[in-house]
Amino acid sequence: MWTNSCVHRERRVFAEGEEVGPGQHYKPAQESRWVRRIPISAEDGIIMDYAPQDESGPSDVYEEEALLKYLNRLPGPPSLRELMPELLRREVEVAISKLGLLYDKTYAWDIFSDMMRSQLLCTLPNADLPKHFSDTTRAILVDWIIQVHEVFQFSEETLYLAVHLLNRALRLIKVSISGLQLLGVVCLFLAAKKEECLLPEVSELCYLMENAYSKKQLLRMERRVLTGLKFDLYHCPxxxxxxxxxxxxxxxxxxxxxxxxxxxxxxxxxxxxxxxxxxxxxxxxxxxxxxxxxxxxxxxxxxxxxxxxxxxxxxxxxxxxxxxxxxxxxxxxxxxxxxxxxxxxxxxxxxxxxxxxxxxxxxxxxxxxxxx
Known part of the structure; x- marks a missing residue:
C-alpha cells in the first residue's frame, strides 16, 4: 500500500486582492478558484450549442432552433417553456458571475456556450482498461491521488484534471503495474502546473512515494505522458x-x-x-x-x-x-x-x-x- 500521503507539510498561500473596478475588489475564496476555460456537448437529446438570440447567420439560427426544440420538450406549461431560453440565459449569467468565474458577466453566456460545445472532448469512448489493470487497482490509485491532493491543499479543479489525465494516459501509454504510482503522481504534477500558483518540488513528490522512484524517472515519465497526450491538458470538470x-x-x-x-x-x-x-x-x-x-x-x-x-x-x-x-x-x-x-x-x-x-x-x- 502506498504510504506517506498523510504527512502534512507547511505550504504558505498568499492572500491577494485585485482591483476590479472603482470601489470593487476581488476576494479569493475556495469556491472561486475556477479554470478560465471550460466546456460541454453530446448526443441523445443533448444540446450541441447555445447561441445568443441577437446573433445572425445560418449556423446561429440552426443552433437556436436546436435549443428551442430541446426546451420545448421539457415538462411544464407552454408559457414556461417559451420563457425557458431567456430565463436560462439570465440565470446562467448571474450564477457564473456570482461564483467568481469572471469579472464581467457580459461574457458569461459565451463561457457557458463553450462549456456546452466542448464537453464531448472530455469523455472517453468506453470504460475498458488495458490488460493487467482492473477497476480496483485504478480506484486504489485514485484514492491515493486524493490523499496527496489534500496534503498539498490543491484546488478541486486540480484533482478532477489529474484523474482525467490519468484516465487518458492509462489508455495511451504502456505502463507496468510497478510504474502505476509514478504515473499517478505525474498526472497530479501536470494538473498542478496548469491550475496552481504554488507547485511542490519534485523531491517532495518522490518523498511521498518513499523515494521508490528518482527525480530523473519522474521527469522522464512526465515527458512520456505529455507526448502521449500530445500536450493536450484541457478538461471540463x-x-x-x-x-x-x-x-x-x-x-x-x-x-x-x-x-x-x-x-x-x-x-x-x-x-x-x-x-x-x-x-x-x-x-x-x-x-x-x-x-x-x-x-x-x-x-x-x-x-x-x-x-x-x-x-x-x-x-x-x-x-x-x-x-x-x-x-x-x-x-x-x-x-x-x-x-x-x-x-x-x-x-x-x-x-x-x-x-x-x-x-x-x-x-x-x-x-x-x-x-x-
Missing part, C-alpha cells in the same frame, strides 16, 4: 456544472456539499468515464436532493426546472449514474479507498459523508427515482 446548476436551483449549502461528495466518489468509479460532465453533475445534484429531502423554497421548483435544463441527456443515463453514485456512497465508509469519505466527514463539509441515509443505497433511489 463536472464540478463547474454542479456549482452553476446549484446556484441556479437555489440549493442549500448542505445539498451542494452532498452533491460535491457524490461527484467526487464518481472519480473512483471506472464506469463513469464515458459520461458527460453535465450528466455527472446533474445526477449528483439530483441524488443529493433526494437524500436530504429538504423542503423547496417558494421559487425553488421554478429554479430547479431551469437548472434541470442543463442536465442534458436521457433519463436512463442519469438514473444509471445515480445508481452508481448511491452504491458508492453506501459502501464508502467500509471500503479500503476511504479518502473521499474522510475528506467530507469534517465540520467544514457539514459531515455529509456520515449522513445516515447514505447507507441504504436501494432506499435512496426508491425515494423518487425508479430502478432501471
Amino acid at each position: 463536472p464540478l463547474h456544472f454542479l456549482l452553476i446548476s446549484a446556484s441556479i436551483a437555489r440549493c442549500s449549502d448542505k445539498v451542494v456539499w452532498m452533491a460535491r461528495y457524490l461527484l467526487e466518489l464518481s472519480l473512483l468509479e471506472g464506469q463513469c468515464v464515458v459520461y458527460l460532465a453535465a450528466q455527472l453533475a446533474g445526477a449528483a445534484l439530483r441524488l443529493a436532493r433526494s437524500i436530504l429531502q429538504e423542503a423547496p423554497s417558494p421559487d425553488g421548483e421554478m429554479a430547479w426546472c431551469i437548472a434541470s435544463s442543463i442536465h442534458i441527456g436521457s433519463e436512463a443515463a442519469l438514473l444509471s449514474i445515480m445508481q452508481m453514485m448511491a452504491m458508492a456512497a453506501a459502501r464508502a465508509h467500509a471500503r479500503e479507498t476511504r479518502a473521499t469519505f474522510i475528506k467530507y466527514s469534517t465540520i467544514q463539509t457539514l459531515h455529509v459523508s456520515m449522513h445516515p441515509a447514505l447507507k441504504a443505497a436501494t432506499g435512496l433511489l426508491g425515494l423518487s427515482c425508479p430502478q432501471t
Whole structure:
C-alpha cells in the first residue's frame, strides 16, 4: 500500500486582492478558484450549442432552433417553456458571475456556450482498461491521488484534471503495474502546473512515494505522458456544472456539499468515464436532493426546472449514474479507498459523508427515482 500521503507539510498561500473596478475588489475564496476555460456537448437529446438570440447567420439560427426544440420538450406549461431560453440565459449569467468565474458577466453566456460545445472532448469512448489493470487497482490509485491532493491543499479543479489525465494516459501509454504510482503522481504534477500558483518540488513528490522512484524517472515519465497526450491538458470538470446548476436551483449549502461528495466518489468509479460532465453533475445534484429531502423554497421548483435544463441527456443515463453514485456512497465508509469519505466527514463539509441515509443505497433511489 502506498504510504506517506498523510504527512502534512507547511505550504504558505498568499492572500491577494485585485482591483476590479472603482470601489470593487476581488476576494479569493475556495469556491472561486475556477479554470478560465471550460466546456460541454453530446448526443441523445443533448444540446450541441447555445447561441445568443441577437446573433445572425445560418449556423446561429440552426443552433437556436436546436435549443428551442430541446426546451420545448421539457415538462411544464407552454408559457414556461417559451420563457425557458431567456430565463436560462439570465440565470446562467448571474450564477457564473456570482461564483467568481469572471469579472464581467457580459461574457458569461459565451463561457457557458463553450462549456456546452466542448464537453464531448472530455469523455472517453468506453470504460475498458488495458490488460493487467482492473477497476480496483485504478480506484486504489485514485484514492491515493486524493490523499496527496489534500496534503498539498490543491484546488478541486486540480484533482478532477489529474484523474482525467490519468484516465487518458492509462489508455495511451504502456505502463507496468510497478510504474502505476509514478504515473499517478505525474498526472497530479501536470494538473498542478496548469491550475496552481504554488507547485511542490519534485523531491517532495518522490518523498511521498518513499523515494521508490528518482527525480530523473519522474521527469522522464512526465515527458512520456505529455507526448502521449500530445500536450493536450484541457478538461471540463463536472464540478463547474454542479456549482452553476446549484446556484441556479437555489440549493442549500448542505445539498451542494452532498452533491460535491457524490461527484467526487464518481472519480473512483471506472464506469463513469464515458459520461458527460453535465450528466455527472446533474445526477449528483439530483441524488443529493433526494437524500436530504429538504423542503423547496417558494421559487425553488421554478429554479430547479431551469437548472434541470442543463442536465442534458436521457433519463436512463442519469438514473444509471445515480445508481452508481448511491452504491458508492453506501459502501464508502467500509471500503479500503476511504479518502473521499474522510475528506467530507469534517465540520467544514457539514459531515455529509456520515449522513445516515447514505447507507441504504436501494432506499435512496426508491425515494423518487425508479430502478432501471
